[in-house]
Structure formats: structure tokens, C-alpha cells
Amino acid sequence: MKNSKTGRHTLQFHLSVVFLVLVLSVGSAIGWLAYSRMNTVITEASHNLFDLTSTEAVAGLERLYAPAELAVEVIARQGITHARTLDERLVHLPVLAGFLDQAPSLSSLYVGYDDGDFVMLNKTSSETARRIFGAPGNSAYVIQSVEREPGMEAVGRFIFVDEAMTVIGQDTRPSFAEYDPRKRPWYKSAQAAVGQTKTDPYIFFTSRKLGQTIALNVPGTGATVAADIMLETLAASLRRERVTDHTELALFGSDLGMIAHPDETMVVEMLPPSATGGAPALGRLSANQLVGTVLPDVAKAAIAAGVTSGNGQTLTDRLTFDGATWRIQVSPLEIRGSDPYYLAIAVPEAELLAQARQLLQQGALAIGLILIVAVPITMLAARLISKPVRALSREAEKIKAFDFSDPVEVESAVIEIDDLSRSMNDMKSTIRQFLAINRAISDETDFARLLQTLLNSMGDIVGSSQGAVYLMSADETALEPAAAMGVPFETLARQPLDGLPNVLHEAVAREDVCTPRVTGEALAVCGGDPEDADNPERHAVVVPLFNRNDAMIGIMTLVSEEKGNPSLTRFVDALSRSAAIALETRQLIASQKALFQAFIRMIADAIDAKSPYTGGHCARVPELTKMLAEAAHDTDTGPFADLKLTEDDREAIHIAAWLHDCGKVTTPEYVVDKATKLETLYDRIHEIRMRFEVLKRDAWIAYWKGVADGGDGEALAKKRDLELETLDADFAFVAECNEGGEFMSDERIERLQDIAAKTWSRTLSDRVGISHEEATRKAAAPEPDLPVDEPLLADRREHILKRRPEDLFAPDNPWGFRLDQPEHLYNRGELYNLSVARGTLTPEERYKINDHIVQTIIMLSRLPFPHHLRQVPELAGGHHEKIDGSGHPKRLTGAEMTPVARMMAIADIFEALTAADRPYKKGKTLSEALKIMGFMVKDGHIDADLYDLFLTSGVWRDYAERFMKPEQIDEVDIDALRPKLSAAA
Structure with a gap:
């Protein structure tokens, strides 16, 4: 259609004029030449192909089954059917071996007896077979035998023989003794049948190959002879019958179970564990692996025509699949001792046109003359049209590569292409904004800053400089102010849900974005200044925020001084769900961290409350550890100049310090609190x-x-x-x-x-x-x-x-523990305890007390800490180690410990020395505690550099002012302590 104002035409007009002329010219020249003979050629080719393929399939089945059927008949007349002992049966196995050697399709031959005995012969000439049966390298066959004597347990044996049937090894397999042939389907079907019977095809478990069992009950002997045959040769036969590249062939049963296909993987289907435990099963014409092929449609046609009901009919038809016409035939194949099989053949009609190619060549001359004229015209028109299309394609590639930096500036005489160019430019701008906001949301970890970032970004989209965010209160009865833009946060008020202002109530009731006009009180609720002059264009964008469960978690309001743009409103609406999920995620993370912090504090408080001798130890050690770590972080010189803490490091230190004694929950109170040598739960x-x-x-x-x-x-x-x-x-x-x-x-x-x-x-x-x-x-x-x-x-x-x-x-x-563990858990002997040289604890009880750090490490190492907290067990478990490697429980040296672990050791010692809430001792003064720690440096127990930092940073003084009693805080001469440190170094 021509545009009179601009002189441009639509893309449809250009393409229709050019290609319609070409199609009419070429079609008229070749259509009448090919049409008259096409149907005749297709019909003759398909009928000949189908008849030949069916004949070959029947012959292939006869060649496959004949050796197995003969073997079963011959073996049924052998003395093995009368044999009652394994020795008697072994005499007849060379006959079975001869059949296995002569017929490659035979997998195994075996005999089951009515008393539950069983003997089976398998070839082990391949490495795979030897690996499956655990056979020696020079074995040729494996004899599997089950013997059941009255009143005795069944005996299962694997006997390995060479080519001369000489035994070269055997072993007893108790698990195989549970095999009872009388319970197997082939035995039961043979008992119920007269003459040979065949099982339905199934997947052999060991080889994952399709096979079938032929069985024959031998009257008067109590024996049933059976042979396993491999059906994989049928797939090769079908492959040979594919006369065109896309010919589809399949051999299947009346239940649509696959028996053969040129692609063997189509026959076996790996079902999910819930169905078969992950074992392979026989594929079906309706199975997932056949989706996309014509065979399922062929099967439906056969069922509809009644072919698979056993009426002996053959279906010959045409059908359309995936836009193409196919010639199909489904014919029954009669099998002795089994239900009929069905051969399905489908050939694309297009591939049956080999005979018609000569006709097409005759039309090629005419087509060539037409193309000589049409090609230059087509190329010129396509070039003019495709130039802007190619430019837009390059822009699409940039969008695909997430490059939204440059605007789209493509002009075209085609209206649709020109409109597409503007749409792509708008799309790039929208996606650029969307990604920028999402990145800002994902990068922000602080919840308060996240709210502000979200509010500011949304304001930029709608052109707003005022707005607010309300979040649902904990009791879900009101909306609490959470962030403000353009106005003081204090001007926002709590909004009860049972009395929401109309400006918010409409959006909540509709659960959708609303854009009402706002003035006065409504303007204040939305985060605007109610004193501003009235503006008839002023409106608010009220956006309800919903979480993953479609529950409202808050509301965002934006005040715009201009008339609303519906497209921007829709964009804000689309972005609001992503923003709400980000908010919910941050809330969940914050609440989980709060829960975890409360949990570890609960554990620490429980440990301190468990014994009056620990007091507030678990609460004070974290504070002192963090104070010393921050002192190391703040220093710019010395050995800790490069130690800089991240927020993740601080969180790990905090958690490790609070949980450094969590193993004490396993230490019995009567050991920790043992005041006399004979005291256990009571004083003996x-x-x-x-x-x-x-x-x-x-x-x-x-x-x-x-x-x-x-x-x-x-x-x-x-x-x-x-x-x-x-x-x-x-x-x-x-x-x-x-x-x-x-x-x-x-x-x-x-x-x-x-x-x-x-x-x-x-x-x-x-x-x-x-x-x-x-x-x-x-x-x-x-x-x-x-x-x-x-x-x-x-x-x-x-x-x-x-x-x-x-x-x-x-x-x-x-865990790397290096411990000298006492032989006994406890020794409560009266003389043994009274003879303790010093104190009241036996070596076993002292080990039990020290065992708390072992349990701490074990307990923490079993927790699934996130990546940034993986160091928590190492930090918490190292505070009893010593610099000289004589510590507990891993005997780590100072070089093997992280600085924070060494800091926690100093914090643990200093707190223990100065604690004034231990009923069994008086807390040391500052000078006494620091002097003792100086001796510990000299003895190689604590880190000299950290002790020096502890002294010079004044951490000891800050800790004393917060946690120690005034009478413990005395004068400390740092200079007098540091020379001892230097001498020790």
C-alpha cells in the first residue's frame, strides 16, 4: 500500500511485486511437466520398497530364531534334561558350547529343573563378559549352577572353563544361590505351553541389549530348556533396508513395544528411578526418544486401522507429518511361539522422486532462462530492502551481546523497517534502565541503602523527585515508613491497614499499580510536600510490592508533576516484582543472620550458665578478640600492616569468638566443677x-x-x-x-x-x-x-x-588432632584419685576438660557454613594452641595458625586471668595479668608481635574500662613490659 505523504511503500508491497512475478513464471514453466508423472512414480516406488523390506524382515527373523529354536529342540533330547547332579550335567555342556560357537545371536543356553536346580552356559571370550562374571583371563565359558539338596541350603557356583571345557577356576556365589528358575517368566510360560514358547522382548540387564528367551518344557524329565538370543542384528538388517536417507523403519509388538530400529538407542529407554530404579526398559513407539519422528503417527494410524489387533491386515496409506507427506505401510510378521510382530515403514514422498529427477532436468532449461532475467532484478530489490535490515540485524546482535550503549539510528523507505528501528531503540533504552536498576539492587548489601537506591531508581524512570517506601509491619497490621526521597523521613507516618488513606487503599485493594491525582493530605502520604502549590497534572504512582508468595510486603509511592506515561507505569509495574523479591531476599537474609546470631549467643549463654566457674567468659572473649582484630586492622606499620578486615572477615571473627567454647556443652559439670578429689556427682x-x-x-x-x-x-x-x-x-x-x-x-x-x-x-x-x-x-x-x-x-x-x-x-x-589420650574415659578409684599430686583432677578428667576444644572443632566443622565463613572452625579451634607447637589439640606452631586464631588465644587467656566472677579465684589486676602474659611470651606460648600490639594499642585499657572492676585497674608500665618482650624475641 502506497503512503501518499512520504512516497514510501510497505515491505509486503515490495516483496509481493518482485517475488510474485518470479513464482508465477517459474511455476508455470515446470508445474505441468512434473505433475502428470509424480503420483505414478511415488506409488510404484513405495509399493516396491515396502514389499522388498517386509520380505527381508521376515527372512532376518527366520535367520535369527532358527539356530536358537534348533538348539532348544536338540538340547531337550540330550541327557542333560535327566541329569540330577552337577557332575552329570557338566558332561553334556560341550553340546551347548557348540551351539554358542556356531550361532552368534545366541547369548546363553540353560536348563531349569522342577526341584529348583539350574545350570547355564555363557561365553566369556570378551573382556566385557569376563569383567561381568569375574572370570579369569584365559576362560572361554562360565557355567552358572544352582543346586538344591533337600534339607540343605542352595549352593550357587560359577565354574570357569577354557575352550576344551577344562575347569580352570570356580567359586561359590551365595547371592546366585537365591536364583530359582521356577519363579522366572520363561519357565512359567514354558510349563503352560505345548511346544516352544517365546518371551516378549526385553532388555538384558548385564549387556543393556535387546533380547528374547526361547523356552521348551521337556515332558517326563522335570526340565525346561531355554536359550537367550540377541535381537541387535535386526537393527543392522533394518539399516540395510533404508533406501533413502530419511526412511523410518521399526519392528514392534502389539503393545507398541520396540523390537528393532536402525538406531539401537531408540529401542532402550532409561526410565527414571521412581519407575524402575534407573534400569533400562523396552522403548515404545510413543516414547520420548521417538518424539520428532513420524513413527508415533504411523503407530496411531495402525491402531486406528485395527492392524495391531491381530486381524492379519496390512495398512498402506499416506500421512502428513511436520509439513511433509509420507508413504507408510504396517504389515504383520507371523512368529512361531509368539504374538505377531509388526513392521512399520515410512518414506518421505520427496525422497521417492529419484525417477522424477529426469523430468525436473527437462524443466531446468526453462527455469534457467527465467532466472537469467529474474536474478538481477531480485538481487537489486533485495539489496535495497536488506541494507537497513542488515543494519538492524547488527543492532540485534549488540542487544544479544548485552551492548545497550549506542542508540539505534537506522532509516528505511519501508514503513515497517523504520518503525522497527524506533522500537528497537526504545527497547534498548528500556533494557538499559532495567539492567542498571537490577545491578544497583543486586550490588547493594545494606538493607536501608537498598531501599533508598530502589526508590531513587524508580523515581528516575517516572521523572519523580519525591516519594516514599512503606513496609509491612511485623504484626502485619500497618505499613511502616522505610525510606523517603525529596522530603524528610520524619514527615512520613505509620499507616494502619484498617484505615488506609484512599490514595493507598485503591492500589492495595486492586493489587495493581495506580496513578491517582494527589494533593494535600494524599500528597503527604505519598512522600510529597503538602504545602506545594496545586498542580492539576500532579499524580502519584502507587506500586504494591508482592513477594514470591503473592503476599504484599509493602508499597512504593512516587510523585510526578507531569501527566502520567502509561508505558513508564507498565515498566515500573514490571520492575516492582523484581524489586519486591530483592527486598524480600534481603529481609530474609537479615532475619536469618539475626536468628543465627541469637542462636550462637544462646549457646554461649547456656555454656556460661552451665557452670558458675565460667561466668560471662563466652560473652567477653568475643569483644576482646574483635577489639584486638580491629587494632591490627588500623595499624599501618609492623607485621600487621597488611592485615585488612572485610565485613565478611569481621562476621567470621564474631561468630568464631562467640562459639570458641561451644564444645563445653559436652563437658560434664561435675568434672568442670570438681572441687575435691573424690567428687563426682557427689563427694564420695x-x-x-x-x-x-x-x-x-x-x-x-x-x-x-x-x-x-x-x-x-x-x-x-x-x-x-x-x-x-x-x-x-x-x-x-x-x-x-x-x-x-x-x-x-x-x-x-x-x-x-x-x-x-x-x-x-x-x-x-x-x-x-x-x-x-x-x-x-x-x-x-x-x-x-x-x-x-x-x-x-x-x-x-x-x-x-x-x-x-x-x-x-x-x-x-x-581433623588433624594430635592428642595423648588416656587409656580410660574415667578412673574413679579412691586411691587413684586421692593420690593426685596437685589439684583435684585426674589425667582422665583433665583430658575431658581439654576435650571441649576438640568437640568445638568437630561440631563447627560439621556445620554447613557459607564460603565466607569457612574459616570459623579454624579460628574458634585454635585458641588453645601455642606458638611453640606444644598446644592443644593439633599442636600447631605459630606459623601454622592464622593471626586471628592467635588473637583469640590472647583474648581467652587475658579474660581468664582478669575475670572477677569465678568463685574459685580472685581476678588478677591489670599489671599482674599483663606480667603473666609476658612470661607466656617468653615461654613460647603466645604470639610476641600480637602481645606487643595488645600493649601498644591500648586494647587492654579499653577492655578493662568496660569489663573489669575498678579495684583491678592499676598502673601499668608498658615500657617496663616491652623490654621483656624484646629480650624474649
Whole structure:
């Protein structure tokens, strides 16, 4: 159609004029030459091809089945069907081997017996077969046998023989003994049939190849003979019958199950695990792998014509598939002992035109004359038209490559091309804005700044300088102001949902963008200045923000002083969902971080609350660690000048410091709080006191018994008083040892041994009324007859609590622990505990206390920390290591530890020294604590450079002002401490 104003024409007009003339000229010249003979050539070619292919398919099936059918018939007449033992059956296996050698299609031959016995012969001449059966390298066959003797378990054997059928190896396969031929489909079908029977084709599990089983029940013998054949040769036969490049052939059953296809991968279908456990299954003509081919349509036509119902008919027809016409034929193939198979053939009509090419050549001369004239005209017209199209194509390539920098400046005389150029230019501008906003949203990590960025970006789109963002309150009853643009944030007010202003209510009710005109109060709600002069063009863009669940999470309002542009409003609407999801994501991240922070604080608080001896340790160590880390971050000189912390580093330090003692949740309180040597869940000194009381009562009883027997009362009283005095002194000594205040010298231990040698008489059983665990320990030794004399102090077998094997750490353990683990978990022997040289803890209990850092590392290493927090287990688990490598639990040296791990060690020590909330000790003063830490530097326990930074940065002073009692803060001479540091270095 001509445009009278500009003299331009549409693209449709140009193309129609040029190509219509060419099509009419060429079509008229060649149409009448080809049409008259086309149908005859196609019909003759398709009929000849189909008949020949069907004949060849039947012959191929006969060649495939004949050896297997013959083998089954011959073997059924052999003595193997009467054999009842494996030795008798082995004699007949050379016959089976001969069949396997002569017929490549035969996969295996076997016999199943009515008593459940089974014997099978497979070839192992290939590496694949030997690998499947675990056969020796020189084996030629494998004999698989199952024997079932009455009253005995079935025996499954694999016997490997060479070409001469000489046994070269065998083994027993218990899993194969479970195979029962009587339960197999081929056995059952043979039992129910007269003569040979064939199973439906199926996929062999080991080879993933299509096969079929031919079986024959041998009457009077109790045996059933079967042969497995491979159907893959049918695919080769079909490939040979493809007379054109795109001929489609398939052999299938009445259930549309695939039997053969030129492409063998079409026959096997890997079904999902929910269907078959991931095993291969027989493909179908309707399967996914055949989608896009004509065969499913051929199958539908065969079903509609009743061919697959077994009526013996042959379907010959034409159908249209994917815009092309096909000649098809579906014919039944009769198979003895099985349902008929069906051969489907489909050939594109276009490929059957080989005989018509001569006709087309005759028309080529006429076409050539026409093209000589038409080509120059066509090329000239196409060039004029395609030049701007090519320019637009280059612009499209830039868009494809995400290059939106340059505007589209393509002009054309064709109206559609010119309009397309302007549309592409607008599209590039819109996408550029969209990507810029999305990038700004994705790059911003701070939630408050994200809201402001989003508001400003949306304002730029609609040309607004005023606006606001409201977010849904936690109780979902109101919209809370969250960001403002162009006006003070304080001017925005909370908007209850049950009384929303009309300017917001309409957008919320419609759940869509609204653009109402705003003045006065409505203008203030939308983030504008209500004092501004009235503008009849002023309107607001009110955008509800919805999350992934279509729940409103807030509202964005933008005030525009110009009449609204619907396209910009639609753009804002499209962008709002992406923006809302970004907001929701940031909210979720923030809430998850808050939850995680609360969780780790809860763990730390629980650890501190678990024992009065830790106090606020888990809360103070993080603060001191972060103070020291920030001091290292702020320094520009020295060994820590290059240590610069990112926000991710700070988060990792924070979490690691709060969780540095999380393993203490596994440490029993009675070990941590053990105040005396005999204390467990209670102080066992009371048991020993009672034994002394018993001995004292015995002394009195002996005295009164002597008096009653007429003895010298004065002498007896003297003996009694001496014994009572000795018992009191001995108990006082035992009680003093129990307190753990005195060093246990050899003389004191020897006295304990003397006291322990005294005995007391027990008349009641100590194996009743006790826990199952203690009863189990006592059961290791027989119970003595009562009454029994027992030592006053003893180390008994039941005092030993053994360590579980899973609690032992191998040298190559995954955590890298290098520990000297005590043999036992606990040793509660009375003499063993009272003989502890210093303090109250045994080596086992001291290890248990130190084990908290081991558990910390194990617990944290099992948590799925994100990438930027992967260092948390290493940071938290290193605060008991020492610079000289003598620390716990990995014996790391200073060079093997990160600076932050070494910082946490200093924080842990300084907090422990100065803590004033430990009931068992008084907190050190600043000068005392720093002096002790100086000695630890000298001994190679803590990092010298970090200790120097600790002193010079004043971190110790800042910590003291926040957490230490005033009386602990004394004068500290830093210069006096640093020379010691230099000397140590």
C-alpha cells in the first residue's frame, strides 16, 4: 500500500511485486511437466520398497530364531534334561558350547529343573563378559549352577572353563544361590505351553541389549530348556533396508513395544528411578526418544486401522507429518511361539522422486532462462530492502551481546523497517534502565541503602523527585515508613491497614499499580510536600510490592508533576516484582543472620550458665578478640600492616569468638566443677567417712564385748581410745588429701596406702539397687560371699569407665588432632584419685576438660557454613594452641595458625586471668595479668608481635574500662613490659 505523504511503500508491497512475478513464471514453466508423472512414480516406488523390506524382515527373523529354536529342540533330547547332579550335567555342556560357537545371536543356553536346580552356559571370550562374571583371563565359558539338596541350603557356583571345557577356576556365589528358575517368566510360560514358547522382548540387564528367551518344557524329565538370543542384528538388517536417507523403519509388538530400529538407542529407554530404579526398559513407539519422528503417527494410524489387533491386515496409506507427506505401510510378521510382530515403514514422498529427477532436468532449461532475467532484478530489490535490515540485524546482535550503549539510528523507505528501528531503540533504552536498576539492587548489601537506591531508581524512570517506601509491619497490621526521597523521613507516618488513606487503599485493594491525582493530605502520604502549590497534572504512582508468595510486603509511592506515561507505569509495574523479591531476599537474609546470631549467643549463654566457674567468659572473649582484630586492622606499620578486615572477615571473627567454647556443652559439670578429689556427682568422702564410722563402732563393740567376757576394762578402754584416736587422725588425713591443697609427696601417698590396708566388714550386697551401667561393670568379677572384709580405700574394677572405640582419634584423623589420650574415659578409684599430686583432677578428667576444644572443632566443622565463613572452625579451634607447637589439640606452631586464631588465644587467656566472677579465684589486676602474659611470651606460648600490639594499642585499657572492676585497674608500665618482650624475641 502506497503512503501518499512520504512516497514510501510497505515491505509486503515490495516483496509481493518482485517475488510474485518470479513464482508465477517459474511455476508455470515446470508445474505441468512434473505433475502428470509424480503420483505414478511415488506409488510404484513405495509399493516396491515396502514389499522388498517386509520380505527381508521376515527372512532376518527366520535367520535369527532358527539356530536358537534348533538348539532348544536338540538340547531337550540330550541327557542333560535327566541329569540330577552337577557332575552329570557338566558332561553334556560341550553340546551347548557348540551351539554358542556356531550361532552368534545366541547369548546363553540353560536348563531349569522342577526341584529348583539350574545350570547355564555363557561365553566369556570378551573382556566385557569376563569383567561381568569375574572370570579369569584365559576362560572361554562360565557355567552358572544352582543346586538344591533337600534339607540343605542352595549352593550357587560359577565354574570357569577354557575352550576344551577344562575347569580352570570356580567359586561359590551365595547371592546366585537365591536364583530359582521356577519363579522366572520363561519357565512359567514354558510349563503352560505345548511346544516352544517365546518371551516378549526385553532388555538384558548385564549387556543393556535387546533380547528374547526361547523356552521348551521337556515332558517326563522335570526340565525346561531355554536359550537367550540377541535381537541387535535386526537393527543392522533394518539399516540395510533404508533406501533413502530419511526412511523410518521399526519392528514392534502389539503393545507398541520396540523390537528393532536402525538406531539401537531408540529401542532402550532409561526410565527414571521412581519407575524402575534407573534400569533400562523396552522403548515404545510413543516414547520420548521417538518424539520428532513420524513413527508415533504411523503407530496411531495402525491402531486406528485395527492392524495391531491381530486381524492379519496390512495398512498402506499416506500421512502428513511436520509439513511433509509420507508413504507408510504396517504389515504383520507371523512368529512361531509368539504374538505377531509388526513392521512399520515410512518414506518421505520427496525422497521417492529419484525417477522424477529426469523430468525436473527437462524443466531446468526453462527455469534457467527465467532466472537469467529474474536474478538481477531480485538481487537489486533485495539489496535495497536488506541494507537497513542488515543494519538492524547488527543492532540485534549488540542487544544479544548485552551492548545497550549506542542508540539505534537506522532509516528505511519501508514503513515497517523504520518503525522497527524506533522500537528497537526504545527497547534498548528500556533494557538499559532495567539492567542498571537490577545491578544497583543486586550490588547493594545494606538493607536501608537498598531501599533508598530502589526508590531513587524508580523515581528516575517516572521523572519523580519525591516519594516514599512503606513496609509491612511485623504484626502485619500497618505499613511502616522505610525510606523517603525529596522530603524528610520524619514527615512520613505509620499507616494502619484498617484505615488506609484512599490514595493507598485503591492500589492495595486492586493489587495493581495506580496513578491517582494527589494533593494535600494524599500528597503527604505519598512522600510529597503538602504545602506545594496545586498542580492539576500532579499524580502519584502507587506500586504494591508482592513477594514470591503473592503476599504484599509493602508499597512504593512516587510523585510526578507531569501527566502520567502509561508505558513508564507498565515498566515500573514490571520492575516492582523484581524489586519486591530483592527486598524480600534481603529481609530474609537479615532475619536469618539475626536468628543465627541469637542462636550462637544462646549457646554461649547456656555454656556460661552451665557452670558458675565460667561466668560471662563466652560473652567477653568475643569483644576482646574483635577489639584486638580491629587494632591490627588500623595499624599501618609492623607485621600487621597488611592485615585488612572485610565485613565478611569481621562476621567470621564474631561468630568464631562467640562459639570458641561451644564444645563445653559436652563437658560434664561435675568434672568442670570438681572441687575435691573424690567428687563426682557427689563427694564420695562421705562414703569413706561412713566406713571410718563403722570401724569406730567396731572398736566400741570390741571394747564392750571384752568387758562382757570379763576382760580388763581399763586395758580394753585404753586400746579402744588408741584405736579411735588413730581412726580420727587417719580420716582427717584422708579428708585433707581430698581437698587437694597439699602436694602429694611419696610419704603422703605411702601413708594413704597404709590406711587403705585396713579393712571393714560388709554384710550387705553392693549389687542391688544400683544402675544398669554400674551393675554391668561389677559383673566383670564374681560377687564374694557375705560378709566380706574390704579395704578401707580401694581402686576397684568397677571404678574404671572404659573409653569407647569411636572416641579414639587415629593419627590420620580428618581433623588433624594430635592428642595423648588416656587409656580410660574415667578412673574413679579412691586411691587413684586421692593420690593426685596437685589439684583435684585426674589425667582422665583433665583430658575431658581439654576435650571441649576438640568437640568445638568437630561440631563447627560439621556445620554447613557459607564460603565466607569457612574459616570459623579454624579460628574458634585454635585458641588453645601455642606458638611453640606444644598446644592443644593439633599442636600447631605459630606459623601454622592464622593471626586471628592467635588473637583469640590472647583474648581467652587475658579474660581468664582478669575475670572477677569465678568463685574459685580472685581476678588478677591489670599489671599482674599483663606480667603473666609476658612470661607466656617468653615461654613460647603466645604470639610476641600480637602481645606487643595488645600493649601498644591500648586494647587492654579499653577492655578493662568496660569489663573489669575498678579495684583491678592499676598502673601499668608498658615500657617496663616491652623490654621483656624484646629480650624474649
